[in-house]
Amino acid sequence: MQIAKSWRRQPSNLRLEGTRCTGCGQLEFPTVIRCAQCGEIEFETYQFAGKGKVIVASTVYEATRDFGEHVPYCAAIIELEEGIHLATMITDVDPADVTVGMEVEMVTRRIAAQGDNGPILYAYKFAPQLQIL
Amino acid sequence: MKIEIAGVGTTKSAEKWELGLLDIAIKAAGKALKDAGSVTPDAVIVANALGGALGDQQNLALHVAGGLGYSHAETYSVCCDEASGGAAVRLASALIRSGMHDTVLVVGAEKTSDALPDMLETVRSAGLDAAREASFGFSPTIAGALGMQHYLSTYHLDKEAFYHIARIAHQHGSTNRNAIFPWALDRKQYLKSPIVATPLSVCDNAPPCDGAAAAILKKGSVQTSNVCILGSANTSDRKGIVFPITSLQLPAATQSATMALKEAGSQLSDMSLMELHDANTFLAALSIEAVGLAQPGKALERAQTDDFLLTGTMPLWTFGGHKSRGLAPGASGMYQLVEAVLELRGDAGENQITNANKALVQCLGSFGAQAVTHVLG
Ligand SMILES: [Zn+2]
Numbered sequence: 001m002q003i004a005k006s007w008r009r010q011p012s013n014l015r016l017e018g019t020r021c022t023g024c025g026q027l028e029f030p031t032v033i034r035c036a037q038c039g040e041i042e043f044e045t046y047q048f049a050g051k052g053k054v055i056v057a058s059t060v061y062e063a064t065r066d067f068g069e070h071v072p073y074c075a076a077i078i079e080l081e082e083g084i085h086l087a088t089m090i091t092d093v094d095p096a097d098v099t100v101g102m103e104v105e106m107v108t109r110r111i112a113a114q115g116d117n118g119p120i121l122y123a124y125k126f127a128p129q130l131q132i133l
Numbered sequence: 134m135k136i137e138i139a140g141v142g143t144t145k146s147a148e149k150w151e152l153g154l155l156d157i158a159i160k161a162a163g164k165a166l167k168d169a170g171s172v173t174p175d176a177v178i179v180a181n182a183l184g185g186a187l188g189d190q191q192n193l194a195l196h197v198a199g200g201l202g203y204s205h206a207e208t209y210s211v212c213c214d215e216a217s218g219g220a221a222v223r224l225a226s227a228l229i230r231s232g233m234h235d236t237v238l239v240v241g242a243e244k245t246s247d248a249l250p251d252m253l254e255t256v257r258s259a260g261l262d263a264a265r266e267a268s269f270g271f272s273p274t275i276a277g278a279l280g281m282q283h284y285l286s287t288y289h290l291d292k293e294a295f296y297h298i299a300r301i302a303h304q305h306g307s308t309n310r311n312a313i314f315p316w317a318l319d320r321k322q323y324l325k326s327p328i329v330a331t332p333l334s335v336c337d338n339a340p341p342c343d344g345a346a347a348a349i350l351k352k353g354s355v356q357t358s359n360v361c362i363l364g365s366a367n368t369s370d371r372k373g374i375v376f377p378i379t380s381l382q383l384p385a386a387t388q389s390a391t392m393a394l395k396e397a398g399s400q401l402s403d404m405s406l407m408e409l410h411d412a413n414t415f416l417a418a419l420s421i422e423a424v425g426l427a428q429p430g431k432a433l434e435r436a437q438t439d440d441f442l443l444t445g446t447m448p449l450w451t452f453g454g455h456k457s458r459g460l461a462p463g464a465s466g467m468y469q470l471v472e473a474v475l476e477l478r479g480d481a482g483e484n485q486i487t488n489a490n491k492a493l494v495q496c497l498g499s500f501g502a503q504a505v506t507h508v509l510g
Pocket of ligand 1: 004021024026037038
């Protein structure tokens with residue numbers, strides 16, 4: 001059950017694939033079945049670029065089950081370049097150093113293990129954009 | 134058509150190790166039935182948000198009806214996150230208004246103390262968007278923390294500003310014998326309370342607890358002296374935690390309150406008290422602004438005054454709200470309704486406000502994406 005769920009969400013979780021509405025061009029992430037703007041039910045796969053900016057961030061000390069291993073970690077709302085707002089974890093940086101407006105990019109990371117014997121979920125997190133010197 | 138509230142009852146908000154989910158539901162129902170005198174409901178509606186997910190009794194309404202000894206009642210279980218209580222009352226009203234039934238028992242019940250805290254928070258998160266929020270570890274508490282942070286930076290406030298929300302709730306809860314934390318909260322305690330997710334601390338969050346609250350709804354008679362439902366609305370908005378956090382607005386709460394007031398033929402200023410949804414101080418502040426008690430960004434400024442106290446111009450959380458009385462998620466809306474009824478009947482004891490004529494009661498589900506409002510009088 002959990003394995004099928006992880007498999008089903010792979011395109012969005014590992015490749016940041018969403019949908020572009022063939023009717024009105026609306027972009028959605030993750031994928032949608034029916035366009036809430038125009039009612040269209042046909043979509044093209046849309047590959048999000050995986051770059052964005054932090055809108056607001058929080059350092060989490062008490063996590064939900066399966067997320068305790070990450071504590072303390074940074075939970076944030078970011079805005080993707082394409083305008084979508086996304087709830088995500090910010091990684092590869094001290095949570096206290098995450099600032100509003102910080103430019104971040106998608107990375108693939110371990111999100112949670114479902115119990116001792118369950119599958120491990122890998123998916124997107126966001127990390128500060130690498131500066132090329 | 135008028136709908137009367139003919140009887141009410143609650144259990145004490147607590148960790149009740151000796152009683153199960155079904156037990157507390159029947160206990161509250163028994164009190165409401167006794168309060169109403171001799172009535173036999175035609176239907177039983179039970180509000181419960183987490184029981185199924187926590188592996189407890191499912192199809193709860195059927196089992197409550199059975200436990201009460203009713204063999205021919207129509208039963209429905211309502212599961213609308215923390216808006217379950219309000220939604221159940223609205224459904225009961227619809228059954229009565231349609232002419233299908235004359236008397237309906239509504240019970241809200243939740244049993245949280247059988248689950249470990251991280252499990253409970255995980256199950257509470259299931260009311261959010263499962264694919265993009267809950268499965269990434271986001272919970273109502275983390276959403277509240279992000280909302281608080283954005284509120285503070287947008288309106289250039291210090292965290293201390295949120296203290297006043299908790300202060301008012303605890304001041305009112307301090308005289309409520311049914312509250313789980315019946316004590317006043319001073320500024321020092323608030324500021325020293327452990328951080329759950331910055332900037333939100335333990336004192337910003339309503340404590341989960343076991344609890345049940347019930348009411349008997351009846352087709353109203355013209356000369357009734359009972360409190361009546363004058364207006365109601367149940368509205369939804371886009372799902373997800375992102376919109377309230379980034380926009381600092383709760384459109385469903387605004388629309389629901391506006392529609393319920395309109396149906397009641399009332400203005401906001403006609404209300405003698407309000408019970409708003411204070412699952413955390415952030416949602417409480419947004420609710421105050423959403424129903425029109427403060428301009429955007431001004432809820433905390435108004436909370437610093439005496440306006441929202443029992444002796445103020447618009448008392449809020451008259452028995453301590455979820456913050457001090459305790460948060461029994463699926464029952465929370467029923468607690469709010471019962472407390473408002475007690476105020477309007479003049480049965481609120483030490484928590485009684487003067488000249489209680491009308492009340493607005495609003496509960497929120499799924500971090501404000503659903504809002505149910507009742508206007509009572
Ligand atoms: Zn479209």
